[in-house]
Amino acid sequence: MITDASTETLKMTLGGNLLGPDDPAFDEVRQVWNGMIDRRPALIARCRGTADVVATVAFARKRDLPISVRGGGHNVAGTAVGDNSLMIDLSLMHTVIVDANARVARVQGGALLQDVDRETQVHGLATPTGLVSKTGIAGLCLSGGLGWLRRKHGLTCDNLIGAEVVTGNGEVVYTSETSNPELLWGLRGGGGNFGVVTTFEFRLHPVGPEVAFTFVGYPADDRRRCYEAYRDFTQHAPDEVSTLVTSITVPDDPAFPVPDARGKPAIAFLGVSLGAPEAGEASMAPLRRVAAPLFDLSGTMRWVDIQSLLDANFPAGGLYYWKGRPLTAAALGDAGIDMLVDYAERRPSPLTALVIWHLGGAIRQVDENGTAYGGRGAEYMLAAESIWSDRADDESNIAWSRNAVDDFARFGYGDGLYLNYPGFLENQDEVTRATFGQKYARLQALKASCDPQNLFRHNHNIPPADPA
Numbered sequence: 367m368i369t370d371a372s373t374e375t376l377k378m379t380l381g382g383n384l385l386g387p388d389d390p391a392f393d394e395v396r397q398v399w400n401g402m403i404d405r406r407p408a409l410i411a412r413c414r415g416t417a418d419v420v421a422t423v424a425f426a427r428k429r430d431l432p433i434s435v436r437g438g439g440h441n442v443a444g445t446a447v448g449d450n451s452l453m454i455d456l457s458l459m460h461t462v463i464v465d466a467n468a469r470v471a472r473v474q475g476g477a478l479l480q481d482v483d484r485e486t487q488v489h490g491l492a493t494p495t496g497l498v499s500k501t502g503i504a505g506l507c508l509s510g511g512l513g514w515l516r517r518k519h520g521l522t523c524d525n526l527i528g529a530e531v532v533t534g535n536g537e538v539v540y541t542s543e544t545s546n547p548e549l550l551w552g553l554r555g556g557g558g559n560f561g562v563v564t565t566f567e568f569r570l571h572p573v574g575p576e577v578a579f580t581f582v583g584y585p586a587d588d589r590r591r592c593y594e595a596y597r598d599f600t601q602h603a604p605d606e607v608s609t610l611v612t613s614i615t616v617p618d619d620p621a622f623p624v625p626d627a628r629g630k631p632a633i634a635f636l637g638v639s640l641g642a643p644e645a646g647e648a649s650m651a652p653l654r655r656v657a658a659p660l661f662d663l664s665g666t667m668r669w670v671d672i673q674s675l676l677d678a679n680f681p682a683g684g685l686y687y688w689k690g691r692p693l694t695a696a697a698l699g700d701a702g703i704d705m706l707v708d709y710a711e712r713r714p715s716p717l718t719a720l721v722i723w724h725l726g727g728a729i730r731q732v733d734e735n736g737t738a739y740g741g742r743g744a745e746y747m748l749a750a751e752s753i754w755s756d757r758a759d760d761e762s763n764i765a766w767s768r769n770a771v772d773d774f775a776r777f778g779y780g781d782g783l784y785l786n787y788p789g790f791l792e793n794q795d796e797v798t799r800a801t802f803g804q805k806y807a808r809l810q811a812l813k814a815s816c817d818p819q820n821l822f823r824h825n826h827n828i829p830p831a832d833p834a
Contacts, residue, residue, distance in 0.1 A: 438502020555739025
């Protein structure tokens with residue numbers, strides 16, 4: 367039970383702030399990136415450090431109050447906020463400390479990708495993260511983490527080497543390969559099921575400050591030729607090269623630097639090659655000569671600029687529904703390409719993108735059972751990214767994304783989904799069981815040891831195993 371006296375005690379305990387529905391800042395703080403999500407938690411604890419998180423979890427445990435955790439608030443399913451729950455908001459905890467000699471970054475749970483890149487690039491270092499700088503590092507890491515470094519250095523979660531976690535039991539636990547290693551195994555892809563990660567420790571790699579970047583677009587009529595070219599290119603691409611192909615509509619925006627391309631449907635290749643920029647440009651050159659380009663913005667760019675290049679396409683408050691599925695190489699066979707062309711032509715919104723990510727490389731080099739994240743043998747990932755602006759169009763946009771991912775199940779690598787692109791977590795139990803497969807029971811046992819009350823269930827939830 368929540369009483370005025372109990373909330374007053376918690377409020378006095380916190381170094382941060384405790385917000386209730388009557389506080390002026392409440393409605394602003396409860397909002398997340400996806401404008402489709404409108405939920406009202408019972409309370410919001412804006413934590414400033416681990417002690418605040420410990421006090422808030424203890425408050426929730428005593429009242430059996432579900433907890434949601436906001437890192438960056440960028441998950442498309444809106445897992446950062448739940449109705450009638452207690453939101454732990456980590457956005458005030460965004461410090462990044464770099465040990466350049468050890469090539470390790472200690473990152474607080476509320477940091478965004480831009481916070482991480484800003485500090486690590488001072489030393490010419492980086493860790494694999496995502497493609498949009500406003501994304502929170504926490505949620506990205508805990509469910510995998512795909513970005514421009516993936517084929518050379520793996521997923522974000524593959525570079526997690528330690529963490530401080532406040533578990534559902536209210537304990538502060540440090541986990542690494544040598545201390546509580548089972549928890550580290552679970553954090554590498556098992557989501558936010560086990561507690562609040564207050565600090566992440568990431569392995570860093572030399573990157574930049576400048577790298578080769580490819581961003582070339584072709585007219586929509588060349589889609590089939592581009593998909594075929596991408597199939598051929600990815601069969602021989604070195605691990606230093608991480609690319610994707612996406613069917614889009616070029617933004618009809620004065621800021622887009624090629625006026626003749628604005629507003630036109632297109633297919634585009636984007637990618638990064640690590641190492642010397644000149645060699646990187648040469649390795650990606652085949653993607654730039656598939657046909658007569660609609661635009662070509664490729665060249666040598668600063669790493670931090672690449673990391674924020676796509677931010678404007680994903681504004682806070684937009685309407686989003688994304689689903690992702692790992693695929694086998696057969697997805698770019700003739701039948702798969704027929705389907706890609708068809709779905710690209712039927713995109714219900716000019717803001718929507720149909721994306722194929724090339725995987726493999728370092729992702730595949732990690733043992734399948736070495737992390738909770740699975741599906742490491744996948745060659746590609748399909749991301750059906752519905753984005754629109756009018757709530758009257760919700761149904762058609764959601765249906766397009768769902769249908770695309772369902773139809774491509776015939777080329778699926780396993781039966782699971784990519785849980786950073788989970789739609790709205792429909793059929794949650796079925797999806798999580800399919801995604802984790804034989805690892806599911808192990809994750810349930812870990813959940814039972816860390817969060818037996820299942821306080822942390824605003825996520826792709828894994829219920830605790832029943833007591834023996």
